Amino acid sequence: MDSAGKEREAVQLMAEAEKRVKGSHSFLRGLFGGNTRVEEACEMYTRAANMFKIAKNWSAAGNAFCQAAKLHMQLQSKHDSATSFVDAGNAYKKADPQGPLHHCRQAPHHHRRDLRGRAGGHREGHRALRAGCRLLQGRGVQQASGSANKCLLKVAAYAAQLEQYQKAIEIYEQVGTNTMDNPLLKYSAKEYFFKAALCHFIVDELNAKLALEKYEEMFPAFTDSRECKLLKKLLEAHEEQNAEAYTEAVKEFDSISRLDQWLTTMLLRIKKSIQGEGDGDLK
Incomplete structure (x- = not known):
């Protein structure tokens, strides 16, 4: 299959993965069983990302890896989540310098509202996102400070939902002080x-x-x-x-x-x- 064919198949996989996510209704429900649709969506996003890589559509590959990373996080697959964030950063890096920062700004809000894990079982979740943000900050882009704040705010939101309130407080106070x-x-x-x-x-x-x-x-x-x-x-x-x-x-x-x-x-x-x-x- 040529690059154009791979890209078309990847687009179809992304659409199907999104349907799987919507069909799962909520990840809270998934915590008590019924994670199958989410796991399938995660696999589809990863397959789509690799197809986009073959087609050298790096921005789309980064986006697909990001979607997989967030689903891995919510499925408590901490190592897989961190790996996917790194893969996303590397893909965006090949697309253009603004790609990683754009990822930090655009992480979908609807994933945030579905995280309801307890701190003990999910304590690594926000660390994966922080690791991804550190990687993206390392690009040395001039606008890093503002975009880094936005990335940190997403980490704070995850941390609070995971009942890691002190970490969330530290970040909100830091960003508040930086912007006031x-x-x-x-x-x-x-x-x-x-x-x-x-x-x-x-x-x-x-x-x-x-x-x-x-x-x-x-x-x-x-x-x-x-x-x-x-x-x-x-x-x-x-x-x-x-x-x-x-x-x-x-x-x-x-x-x-x-x-x-x-x-x-x-x-x-x-x-x-x-x-x-x-x-x-x-x-």
């Missing part, structure tokens, strides 16, 4: 401090209060943000063990700024620590 004095980026800093505070909150209410005070002192603009005001309402509701007040505060925030799956997950984890709350609902 930048006129073009400081608007985003409130989001990073908000997420860091939520991670603190899940671990300990007092930690969250102290962190909130620190962030307000470091970044005064945070005080007037909707995120900071929400945190204060949640802390008050949690202290009073008032689940209804907690839910109302979340609903009010969501009516203006739609909560994504990551925030919903973190807020639910906090709510479950309120006595008598076990319904797992924010609405």
Whole structure:
């Protein structure tokens, strides 16, 4: 089969793999059995990546390896995940210098929301992504700092979902501090401090209060943000063990700024620590 034929077959494999992933509904369900579709998709992405390599379509090969890497991570295949990230980096490197950084920016959000593993069984997951980011940063591209921040934020999101909150806090605080004095980026800093505070909150209410005070002192603009005001309402509701007040505060925030799956997950984890709350609902 010629290169064009290999590329056509690879495109078909990618489409079929995507169908397999969608058919699996959620990786959470997969953790309790029924991983077959995900495993099949992972194999298809890898086969497609190698076909793209034969066709010398390096960008497409990198993308396919990335998809395989994320599925390996969610299937707890830590070594395979790290290997696929490295393969992706090498493919992007052959495509063009911006390829690796583009990968960091574009990692699909829907994979993030499906990770619900426990830290003990998944502690290597975010390390694989970090290893991939280190490889990509090593390209020496001038725009590395901004893109590296975006890559680190994805690591933080994975870490928090894997209940490695201290690692997530370190990254969110680091990126928040890096951006709060930048006129073009400081608007985003409130989001990073908000997420860091939520991670603190899940671990300990007092930690969250102290962190909130620190962030307000470091970044005064945070005080007037909707995120900071929400945190204060949640802390008050949690202290009073008032689940209804907690839910109302979340609903009010969501009516203006739609909560994504990551925030919903973190807020639910906090709510479950309120006595008598076990319904797992924010609405």
